[in-house]
Amino acid sequence: MRAFLFPGQGSQYSGMAEDFSVLPDWNYYSKRAEEVLNLNLIDIMNGNEEVLKLTENAQPAIYLASYVGYKFLEKNGVTYHITAGHSLGEYTAFAAAGVYDFDFGIYLVRKRGEYISEAIEPGKGSMAAVLRISPSQVEELVKNYEGLYVANYNSSTQTVISGLKISLDKFINDCKEKGIRVAELVVSGPFHTPFLKSAREKLIGEIEHVKFNKPKVPIVLNSTGKASTDPEELKYYLLEQISGPVYWYQSIKYMLALGVTEFIEIGPKNVLLNMLKRERINIKHFREFENVKL
Template identity: 65%
Template sequence: MKLAYIFPGQGSQYSGMASDFSKYESWDNYAKVANDVLGFDLIEIMDGDEEVLKLTENAQPAIYLASYVAFTELKKCFREPDFVAGHSLGEYTALAVAGVYDFETGIYLVRKRGEYISQAMKPGEGSMAAVVGVAIEEIEELVRKYDGLYIANYNSEEQTVVSGKSESIKSFVKHLTENGKRAIELKVSGPFHTPFLESAREKMAAEVEHIKFRQPKYPIVMNSVAREITDPEQIKHYVLEQISGPVYWKQSIDRMIALGVDEFVEVGPKNVLTSMLKKAKLNAKHFSTLIETKNLTEGVTGGR
């Protein structure tokens, strides 16, 4: 059977990330490269104030760096994946580890992506909400009744995320909670994965226009279409599409299962994707448990 590495998106950041990931051998090298490319101290931000770190333009390169280091360490002790995929921002990490572009290009792109997303709509004008335990058909019908509201993430059978104008999000959440449903407004800086971010998509298109994307080492199941893509020009097109369009994550997981994947490993900080897959009764692990298992095994062997 087959293995997929999956990479998390925004929301996986936390203050203290740099200290936690600095225990890995490859950390110093990639942290230095990241700071050199960005021209500021990302590491200080990763260990600093939570409010500063969660800004989109900071959170995205922070998660990318940590996830790339996690992949570098994991491949030393675990087999290579048959497929890769990333949730939203995580797709950029998946492209880097598959060799579509190098680490430096990726850290530059995710910083720019964060900046352009932040510029697309004034803070406070857009928001997102997670809906739990409501059928997707019901959510799709309800969303159409609100101005400037869209489905942003098809995360799982249980969880869907809607995105759009703040006032519509608040009304939407109020309606669901008053009717005994679970809906929670998220602490985010904008309406991700909606047409409101079209200006960000256009600016990112200008950024990637002159970057040569290479054939990936591993097929990438992409957010925008929930199927594996290997053609570099198609990859470039679809990674831009997901900025202002929905993330078909559940459909991407379903596609990988259909392709024979029976094991998923989340490669990055926190375990958001792992938890989601475990709730769906799928075989999912966090990269850290695999590294810890290897270290324990080596410790036992060395002690004999």
């Protein structure tokens, strides 16, 4: 049993459009993306890292690259039985599974990025990965800092916190003194926290009247760590994860319990692969299925 996984923000890099342009469907979908968004997205993807990492730019860039990677596997007969996406990647998983089409997805993630940026001024919030200690230990540490939350349960030894930059900086310094390893992430906002409730409310207006289709495979949701094929449930939890935590490790364990024996990450970098290989999970990157080295 095989699962397709789609990465979230932080997997972007300058030059990604040039790298992905070797894939067969790149020209079609990159043009569609620019037409739908009325934006020079390709220039942004190949340009300045600071501009690319802005939420409203990074999200459609990752979505586009990941979707083109998915189409490559589909055309080459690589099948899958279940899917999930990490944070932003959940939106790509929905598109790949046919819940909505590519055009609506690229529009939606651009709007998601804009609304997140509007929710809190860029630079006032950030995220960091806490490494080599348990999630429960991180939960206890975070309680001592105002405006910090557990955002992503990524693995047994990687938990991401999110919130106010001023509190995050203090948290990182305190952890260094205690010998706890913390790495700040390349993002421009405090994702998956109550600070983004306004973004969630605005996005409701974008999708409340849109009909979601039943996915062609079950989708394991960030907010529950369990699979669903119900369109209304999918719509509800796609919104819920904007301001709530991502139960990623729980999602992976759930898929393993269902009988998944192989995971394939489809996206610009090896973020999910690196995360899960430490758990001794059988995961590959989609580029292993092509002859062209990106």
